Amino acid sequence: MTEQQKVFLAKSEVKAHDLEHKRKVAFNIQKYSDSVVKGKQQYANLEVARMRAKNVKWKTIENLDKYLEQFEKNFTANGGKLIWAETAEEALQAILQICREKNTTQVVKAKSMVTEEIHLNDFLQEHGIDSVETDLGEYIQQLDNEPPYHIVTPAMHKSKEDVARVFHEKLGTDPNLTPPEITKIARRNLREKYVTAQVGVSGGNFLLADVGAVCVTENEGNGRLSTTFPPTQISIVGIEKLLPSINDLQLFWPLLATYGTGQQVTVYNSIFSGPRKANETDGPEEMYVILLDNGRTNLLRKEVRESMYCIRCGSCLNACPVYKNIGGHAYGATYSGPIGSVITPHLNGMAEYKHMSYASSLCGNCTEVCPLKINIHEMLLENRTIAAEQGLNGGMEKVTWALWQQAMLSRRLMNIAGSKMKNKVVNGLFKNSWAAHRGEIKFAERTFNKMWKERNK
Ligand code: SF4
Structure with a gap:
């Protein structure tokens, strides 16, 4: 068992029995589900929108090389500077170099899962640069020294009382603050950072190949402040975020808003196409886009593309x-949850993370609710096959399945022992795995074969 798998099992066991945790998460997910029902009402034919979106992404990923080059050409023509980063380390070094050139010790950061993926905050901290999260949920998580809990709602597992406690412990505020008071304090603390930071960092929800621009979607306005106040903007984006055209946004913006938060469209949708031009009043003096691979090309294999x-x-x-x-x-x-379980073994290593693909009931609900109709649960099975083909499941599992297959294909072998003996052998074999969290397996006293014979006597 790998270290990651041990940690996963231990943490899962604790959380699965934590009723308070379940209550908070169920409460927040219910609010989300109620909103999504309303958000979907804006569509005359949601299925057509989903199919169209899937086709656009299919076309984009099948021609990824072409669209990446087109993006580079157009973005640099706009005056932007493009950096290709094959690994997290390359991206981190590029950001550090820019920060050093700008002589900054303060960075403001809009919400971005890619910066979580490369652990940007910790890295900058180690090099004497303070990187502050400006999205409220992310700010709460940063204060509490925790990574985001969810890719859209980073502090979903916290109640308003939990957040007041974090503010009290870390900022010395009243322990009984209300949500508006909490927001006011966060806003006051962050406003000061926007005007002192020399560098702003964001992710990107979409990259537009035809105009060479990055789109950032958010609800608080912090993304806009983080990217337009500092003289230098860095957007770090995964290569898969491409869309062929700015016209595709009319499809993707409402779809992301509906499925992400149940809104018709998110409050702030910005398109950054390069640094401020001579006749413009807003925007950074310099803009960089870092296109990150970091294992994404592994996802191009057909089973999980x-x-x-x-x-x-x-x-x-x-x-x-x-x-x-x-x-x-x-x-x-x-990246957690169903999509995280599909991509993480390919991004971080199949040997260490294959267990994530087994953390599924295979109910298919993930596939059902995905706006892009991504066949998530099938890909979890594909990952299991890939792991088995790579010989990562150990000899014991191979032997067990071979024996199981022999027994299942032979009525004579299945009848070889009575139910008591079968119970003993099977429960003994699976004592530390299956039976550790479930009741004992009980074989029927009379086999189907026996009953059939009796019936037809
Ligand atoms: S896999 Fe589908 S449902 Fe899951 S996060 Fe991605 S787009 Fe949304």
């Missing part, structure tokens, strides 16, 4: 019975 269509709406997490029981932190990976 559809996972690159993901727009990170979080819908599959909210629908997953496993996620709802064990929560986002138990996975021990940046």
